[in-house]
Amino acid sequence: MDPDLSDEDSVVDLSFEAESPLAPLAELLERLPSCDWLLQGDGQQIFFPPSEAPGRPQEPRCWSSFLEHRVPVVTEEVAREALLSFVNSKCCYGSAAAGNLIIQELKPQTLCRYRLETFSESRISEWTFQPFTSHSVDGPHRGASPRLWDIKVQVPPMFQEDTRKFQVPHSSLVKQCHKCHGRGCYKCSGCHGAGLARCPSCSGAKRRARQPRRCQLCSGSGRRRCSTCSGRGSKTCATCKGEKKLLHFIQLVIVWKNSLFEFVTEHQLDCPAELLAKAKGENLFKDENTMVYPIVDFPLREISLASQRGIAEHSAALGSRARVLQQRQTIELIPLTEVHYWYQGKTSVYYVYGTDHKVYVVDYPERYCCGCTII
Ligand SMILES: [Zn+2]
Ligand SMILES: [Zn+2]
């Protein structure tokens, strides 16, 4: 199955269809002396970005003004409204209980959420090819290819993920298509090039079993036009689209990615952490730069530790693989209220969380398992 890239094609089986996209890699590499930065391997190589030196000293922060910040307390009225709008958004929940239950106690807490977002760029190069249709080739004869991190590209807006592909300048070369050996087509495997195939109705017998008359479908010839190639006997090569030649080049793949680290302070209430991680909070502190420094002196030690852990984790994970373009760390306050209520002789709880008063309720008393037929 090894495609022979030499020019003689006399005894080559043209019906094989195995895909071998990067077959000539080794040979191509030999031919591109200017690409000395491209390490030979599995056809794909990650490049280490040039390291950036941090250029900003860490300035001490004064937290006292942040600590005076308070989020509005959820009142009984707000708690009931929140529950009503929650049950109204669910077709399986009745609203009578939400309107009539007796709120006995509200236990408010304010949680603190730390978030670190790191926007990074990584660059990968890989060999690829496409049918050769133009006449100009931007090959090594035009000069050495630039190093991957020297190629200037338009960066998307910060924190907006994207993937884009670019052709590396001066990396192209043209080769005969390795799939069809430069023929642009290959013999149809359905009819072995004949253009005719055995009649499906009489299986080539010219008449159907136990029937005296000749087969109507093939008019007694026993053969039909091959449906795979429409009778042409050959198929256009899908690899070169019939162009006979391929343009091989190094493709630069740039991935802009957001990494997120999230931490919410401990709480004693029974509200799932994943809801609180996504809850809407009130912004207390925001720090955005090409590189942020760990918060060390926030009055809540867990938050300072989370900041140090998050920054260390992102730097270890991205490390030499990607270049950090921007970082943003925030501290937000998340209100969480446990609402104790009484309804038809039973007491239970639900939670109101986030500044937009989202609700989490486990055992709502008026819930129907109805396949959503009762509204
Ligand atoms: Zn055919
Ligand atoms: Zn027939």
Ligand SMILES: [Zn+2]
């Ligand atoms: Zn081809």
